[in-house]
Amino acid sequence: MLSLKDLLQGDKRAIAQTISAVENGTNTKILEKLYRYTGNAFHVGITGPPGAGKSTLVNAIAAELLKQKKKIGIIAVDPTSPFSGGALLGDRVRMTDLALKKNIYIRSMASRGSLGGLAQKTKDVALVLDASGMDFILIETIGVGQVELDIAQVCDTTVVVLVPESGDSIQALKAGLLEIADIMVVNKGDREGSDRLLTDLKFALELREQTAGWHFPILKTVATTHEGISALVSEIENHREYLDKSGQLEKERKSKIAMHIHELIEEKIRSHLRKSVISKAELARIADKVYRRELNPYVIASEILSGSGLNI
């Protein structure tokens, strides 16, 4: 039995149960009910290539925020292979100490092959944590693809983490990471090449600085020894203040809401399509004919819609 009251008070068991219900789709009404209690948490995305030390950095940020008496939710998104199973989640183990503390809740999300729905699920889980009274929600993703860019949409501030290793800045450019960064972190900053990377990033971000009102800080950290972490948390606070005062926080959250509504409508239509418009057997029969080039997929798609009663 899910208790909304317990959830709103930040009860860990209630959070866990609610997230499970949301993830499994067993209680679709729950998001509707808790929505009015959301909108208070500040969402920080931490993203970067594998091996950049994101988990350690997230741990360090959380520890710093805990000192400031903040309540923190962490979502670690890990597109793990169904074959490798949970093995790669091993680095989560380090988080255990933190997870036992009072004002923190950590959730790992593995895609188990269904990358498509991962961004949506992450957003839903963030809503649950938001309603549970978290001040900050830290969302850690491997910054490599569309899912990450989708998840970045849910974040107010995006921190992109790189390490001074060959190819990293080029990879970041290719993946479009620099365009979503509000704050850049060069982690493992005690390693060779970190100054070179700092210069590269400064150069790459100059263009964006000219057109934005934000100064795009580039910080060096050594997450394992907590070096540079309090400066990073300060910059996160600075960015929040900047968003707030400039009116951008409100503006961006509204446009995210509009997008969310659009997605909800699309999902309803998709589900209607699957259930009512065309049966699997019928689609298979049609695909058979298209395979033999007796039918044209473009023509048949229009015909299915005309016959669907959808009035399109």
Place this chain on the structure above:
Amino acid sequence: MLSLKDLLQGDKRAIAQTISAVENGTNTKILEKLYRYTGNAFHVGITGPPGAGKSTLVNAIAAELLKQKKKIGIIAVDPTSPFSGGALLGDRVRMTDLALKKNIYIRSMASRGSLGGLAQKTKDVALVLDASGMDFILIETIGVGQVELDIAQVCDTTVVVLVPESGDSIQALKAGLLEIADIMVVNKGDREGSDRLLTDLKFALELREQTAGWHFPILKTVATTHEGISALVSEIENHREYLDKSGQLEKERKSKIAMHIHELIEEKIRSHLRKSVISKAELARIADKVYRRELNPYVIASEILSGSGLNI
């Protein structure tokens, strides 16, 4: 003036014009018209992390296939940053020699920030090349995200390329690359660590081998010196034969067609939604109220649909 006849005969200018028309959406009827001439090309995806030497490998495979008098289309998908512009496409320059040959057509696709539509555009371009009489279509992607997994869907055979550098096999696991691989290639196989990587991959693929009828070859190549390339092309042919004889080629192509029809219907509904169901201004007004938590997005999405005349 687009000429379907010229396209079907493999005229390079007609191919270029048709692809441009498809990419820009200036001629939506063209795919409908050329569809019946498709279905003959064999699609090979070549994917892997940045720096694995995919472009060089694709060049080498193409050169090998050219010797066998095959006609080859190459699509290089490059999610380039709008900030870095075309600079990262520099490595395409190497392809120029090949591009001038008679039986080959090379197309680079940059996402220019619109990752979402990239997979669909790639599939459309593949249809154009298919209709133009290509025997093989090689599709090169950076194997890191959802787009790549989407594009893998269009390929009959997927070749995953790794290099013997630290973290590569773990990264491949995390990105779900091993699950889509039909053939694994350890490129730059003359470097230290390549045997270790081979062993790792063998171990990782053992599980899949037990449940599949295919032996998942793992090959060493040095693409720059053409080492191992003819063995790779042989394995691609072997995989094609396996797919053909086992009936899987037909089965998978049919299920891809079913998916394609589904996507076409969804796209039509989405476009209807954008144009007719709810205006931008109206959505902004609603988002405003949701932001203040006066409205609930889940409830309002249902209401918009009920009032839309869509009969859902």
